[in-house]
Amino acid sequence: HRHLLGIEGLSHLDIEALLERAETYVALSRQVEKKTATLRGRTQINLFFEPSTRTQASFELAGKRLGADVMNMSVGSSSVKKGETLIDTAATLNAMRPDILVVRHHAAGAVNLLARKVDCSVVNAGDGAHEHPTQALLDALTIRRNKGRIAGLTVAICGDIVHSRVARSNIILLSALGAKVRLIAPSTLLPTGVERMGVEVFRDMKKGLEGVDIVMMLRLQLERMNGAFVPSSKEYFRYFGLDRDKLSLAAPDALVMHPGPMNRGVEISSEVADGAQSLIREQVEMGVAVRMAVLDALAQQLPNG
Numbered sequence: 001h002r003h004l005l006g007i008e009g010l011s012h013l014d015i016e017a018l019l020e021r022a023e024t025y026v027a028l029s030r031q032v033e034k035k036t037a038t039l040r041g042r043t044q045i046n047l048f049f050e051p052s053t054r055t056q057a058s059f060e061l062a063g064k065r066l067g068a069d070v071m072n073m074s075v076g077s078s079s080v081k082k083g084e085t086l087i088d089t090a091a092t093l094n095a096m097r098p099d100i101l102v103v104r105h106h107a108a109g110a111v112n113l114l115a116r117k118v119d120c121s122v123v124n125a126g127d128g129a130h131e132h133p134t135q136a137l138l139d140a141l142t143i144r145r146n147k148g149r150i151a152g153l154t155v156a157i158c159g160d161i162v163h164s165r166v167a168r169s170n171i172i173l174l175s176a177l178g179a180k181v182r183l184i185a186p187s188t189l190l191p192t193g194v195e196r197m198g199v200e201v202f203r204d205m206k207k208g209l210e211g212v213d214i215v216m217m218l219r220l221q222l223e224r225m226n227g228a229f230v231p232s233s234k235e236y237f238r239y240f241g242l243d244r245d246k247l248s249l250a251a252p253d254a255l256v257m258h259p260g261p262m263n264r265g266v267e268i269s270s271e272v273a274d275g276a277q278s279l280i281r282e283q284v285e286m287g288v289a290v291r292m293a294v295l296d297a298l299a300q301q302l303p304n305g
């Protein structure tokens with residue numbers, strides 16, 4: 001593969017190989033000296049058309065730990081503000097001969113389109129409600145390290161599924177690796193026909209949580225709801241927020257995940273987010289290692305790689 005545009009299209013073996021490679025970078029990132037020369041001489045540009053804390057910071061750190069020259073394009077002060085299109089922006093950056101472009105965009109499919117217009121490798125850092133492949137990979141790595149496996153686990157993904165690229169990438173990846181996936185959400189936040197993806201759907205959170213091994217919470221993506229009915233935070237929390245009482249319905253050793261950013265008191269209580277069953281901080285740590293693995297794997301495919 002020259003690009004990483006989604007989990008769709010990756011084989012079981014591709015995923016396992018990336019997770020194995022990421023393990024070595026978890027170990028390296030825990031050392032005092034965190035750098036290798038794997039990407040020395042390479043240029044990586046991070047092009048984020050949507051806000052990000054975790055993904056952008058970890059792609060920058062990942063590239064730097066591998067020895068690449070990393071540039072963060074500041075879209076807010078770029079010529080995008082003067083009406084330059086996505087494709088012209090990409091073609092302009094491509095002319096500067098980067099090796100890897102890491103792109104986040106609000107439109108589903110925008111990153112795939114861009115990948116067809118440039119010579120370098122492209123990594124999807126989240127496109128609309130389509131895919132966020134490195135998030136699903138870091139989630140899988142986090143689960144595997146804590147549960148020792150993914151096959152046979154039951155994972156409940158809860159909340160705003162319809163707007164979530166994280167949910168979509170995770171459904172594809174977790175199913176490919178043999179987990180059972182449940183979706184828990186009100187009807188208004190479920191995509192139509194999602195059952196065709198081989199998941200079980202619950203509109204009652206208490207029923208959906210029964211016996212699950214992993215509870216993955218999602219933020220209400222208000223920025224994608226333009227004008228649609230939005231439940232009040234208090235009402236949403238009552239029925240679909242994860243608190244200690246609802247979590248007690250999951251398996252006794254269930255673990256809690258959230259891709260971030262979290263809205264405390266809306267989809268998750270602080271007690272659960274900061275509690276002993278939470279893997280949220282570890283997910284962030286795994287994010288750097290997984291992105292190092294992805295950049296490294298793509299660099300092997302580049303000319304002279």
Ligand code: CP
Nearest residue numbers: 052053054055259260
């Ligand atoms: N999980 C995630 O993509 O977070 P950011 O939007 O902060 O990158």
